Amino acid sequence: MAAIYSLYIINKSGGLIFYKDCGSAGRMDTNDSLRLASLWHSMHAISQQLSPVAGCSGIELLEADTFDLHCFQSLTGTKIFVVSEPGTMYMEALLKHIYELYTDYVLKNPFYEMEMPIRCELFDINLSQAIQKERVALLGR
Amino acid sequence: MQFFGGSEISPSPPAPTASGNNAHMMYVFNRNGICLLYREWNRPLRTLSAQEDHKLMFGLLFSLKSLTAKMDPTSVEKGNLGVPQLPGQGCSFHSFRTNTYKLSFMETPSGIKIILVTHPRAGDLREPLKYIYNLYVEYAVKNPLYTPGTPIKCELFNTTLDQYVRGLG
Numbered sequence A: 001m002a003a004i005y006s007l008y009i010i011n012k013s014g015g016l017i018f019y020k021d022c023g024s025a026g027r028m029d030t031n032d033s034l035r036l037a038s039l040w041h042s043m044h045a046i047s048q049q050l051s052p053v054a055g056c057s058g059i060e061l062l063e064a065d066t067f068d069l070h071c072f073q074s075l076t077g078t079k080i081f082v083v084s085e086p087g088t089m090y091m092e093a094l095l096k097h098i099y100e101l102y103t104d105y106v107l108k109n110p111f112y113e114m115e116m117p118i119r120c121e122l123f124d125i126n127l128s129q130a131i132q133k134e135r136v137a138l139l140g141r
Numbered sequence B: 001m002q003f004f005g006g007s008e009i010s011p012s013p014p015a016p017t018a019s020g021n022n023a024h025m026m027y028v029f030n031r032n033g034i035c036l037l038y039r040e041w042n043r044p045l046r047t048l049s050a051q052e053d054h055k056l057m058f059g060l061l062f063s064l065k066s067l068t069a070k071m072d073p074t075s076v077e078k079g080n081l082g083v084p085q086l087p088g089q090g091c092s093f094h095s096f097r098t099n100t101y102k103l104s105f106m107e108t109p110s111g112i113k114i115i116l117v118t119h120p121r122a123g124d125l126r127e128p129l130k131y132i133y134n135l136y137v138e139y140a141v142k143n144p145l146y147t148p149g150t151p152i153k154c155e156l157f158n159t160t161l162d163q164y165v166r167g168l169g
Helices: A030-049 A091-107 A121-140 B050-071 B126-141 B155-166
Strands: A004-010 A016-021 A059-064 A068-073 A079-084 B023-029 B035-040 B093-098 B102-107 B113-118
Touching: A004 A030, A004 A091, A004 A121, A016 A030, A030 A059, A030 A068, A030 A079, A030 B050, A030 B093, A059 B050, A068 A091, A079 A091, A091 A121, B023 B050, B023 B155, B035 B050, B035 B155, B050 B093, B050 B113, B102 B126, B113 B126, B126 B155
Parallel strands: none
Antiparallel strands: A004 A016, A004 A079, A059 A068, A059 B093, A068 A079, B023 B035, B023 B113, B093 B102, B102 B113
16 A cells, blocks of 8 residues: 655755654654755755756655655755655656645745745645545555 | 575676667775776766765765665664664665666675666666676676775676676666
C-alpha cells in the first residue's frame, strides 16, 4: 500500500514554512525538520552545479532504501517535497495539486506574509483532504 | 548491510547492445574522499575544475547520506544530523534524478563509493553498479602493482569498463 510519510514546503531561501507528518515512525522535532529542509535546499542547488548537461533544475526524485522523496520546484523557487513509500506513483500530480492549494489558500490570503511559516486553516483542511483522496485512489487502483 | 557474495572469479560481461554512449561520467571514491577513478564519456558542461568537482561530488553524497539516514520514516532510532555514518548504517539512497541526469550510487561495506551519471530515463542501475564493483575488484584491487588509496591507472580496467558501460542499454 502506498503511503505518504511527510510533506515539507520550503521558501526560496531554504527556510521551512510548512511541515506535515502523516505517520512516520520515530519523532522528528522542529529543529530537526528545519535542518533537514535547509539541507535539502542546499543539496538541490549543488545538484544543479554537477550536471553534465546545461539546463538542470535540481533533484526531482531521490530513491532510498526505505523511502522515495519527490520534489517539485515552482518557478518562484518555492519547493514542495514529499517523503513517500518506495514506488509510489502519481506523486508529481499530487505535488502540483498541493502547489495549487498553496496558491489558492496561502498566497491569496491577504493576511499571509510572504516567506513566513504557513498558518492557514483552510490550507491544512484541503491538504488533508487531498492526501486522503490520494490514499483512497491508490488503494483502489 | 549488503554483501556481494556469490560472484564468479572472472565475470563475463553481458552481450553489448549497439546503443552507443549513454552514460555521462563515473566516479569512484574511497572512504577518505580520495577520487580513485573519474571517467568521462559525454560531458558537454563542466562548471568547475576537476579537483573542485570531485570534492563537490563527494560532499554532496556525504550530505545526502546524512539526510536520508535522518529522514528515514521507518526507523525509530535516528542519529543526529551531520554525524558521519558507517557504511551500511542507516538508510542510504541508491539514486536521484533531475531533469537532465540520473545519478546512481552504491557504497560497499569497505567504504568504496561508485557513482554513475546517466541520462534521466535510465532504469535501476544497482546491478550494473555491483558488476562494476566486481570489475574494480578483479582488475584494480587484485593488481599487485596497484596501491590502495591512490588513483587507479590500470589500462585493462579502463577498457573493460568502457566496453561494459557502452553496452548498458
